[in-house]
Amino acid sequence: MRLAYLGTPAAAVVPLRALVAAGHDVALVVSRADARRGRGSVTSPSPVKAAAQALGLPVTERVADLVELDPVPELGVVVAFGRLIRPPVLAVVPMVNLHFSLLPRWRGAAPVERAILAGDEVTGVCVMAVEEGLDTGGVHRRIEVVIGPDETAEELRGRLVEAGTAALVDALGGGLGPAVRQEGEPTYAAKLTPDELRLDWDGSVVAVHRAVRVGGAWTTVGGRRLKVHRTAVPPTGAVDGVVVPAGDGSVELLEVQPEGRGRMTAGAWARGAHVAPGTRLDP
Structure with missing residues (x-):
């Protein structure tokens, strides 16, 4: 499948590599601009940009560049991108998002951290359709993951990435099928202060x-x-x-x-x- 990939942090590197390994044609990777990371004043690329360059994939910072591709991607895959996708782009390139919670619980930027802080015993990962709203789209795949009593956010995120990557590769390989509408009262996962x-x-x-x-x-x-x-x-x-x-x-x-x-x-x-x-x- 001809894909676009949108992601930024290290958690989004594993799915990108898995999609390439599965034989998908990643036509363009969109990631955040280079920034100062860690100590010192040296700018460096995001983990996703660095991984894409190592794989020989074209990279841009502009989401709008997707609609200028010829042919346009069949699907965009979003993993921890950190920016909302505007409707004009979604009208041309449909997208799915790998979200690290059991939607509609913990919509937003920090679902892993909020699940731990709230004392949730179970969380999960969803392959969901991207809409204009914040994590409101229908769900194509849903995987539950038990949270360990001493598990850190970093450890839990690693397991969710692993489970989500497998679900994503399976979904794209076998066909997404219809999305199931989210049921229940949503909660929101704002970044922690x-x-x-x-x-x-x-x-x-x-x-x-x-x-x-x-x-x-x-x-x-x-x-x-x-x-x-x-x-x-x-x-x-x-x-x-x-x-x-x-x-x-x-x-x-x-x-x-x-x-x-x-x-x-x-x-x-x-x-x-x-x-x-x-x-x-x-x-």
């Missing part, structure tokens, strides 16, 4: 652990920011863990990152910062 990821030590230990699993959680100690990368609930008694109190119990810090420093075990941080056992964080 830094304030949402500030750990609330008066809240439950489960809520603290969920926020850490999402990624980007932080607190303060002595007025200085401390990123928290890994925790255990209930505490495991890890050799280099640090147990701290929360609203309804204790949380074991396993890996942290002090302000201006690299990641380290919580024990190494506590010894260096002279943090006494049982110290309450973010008072």
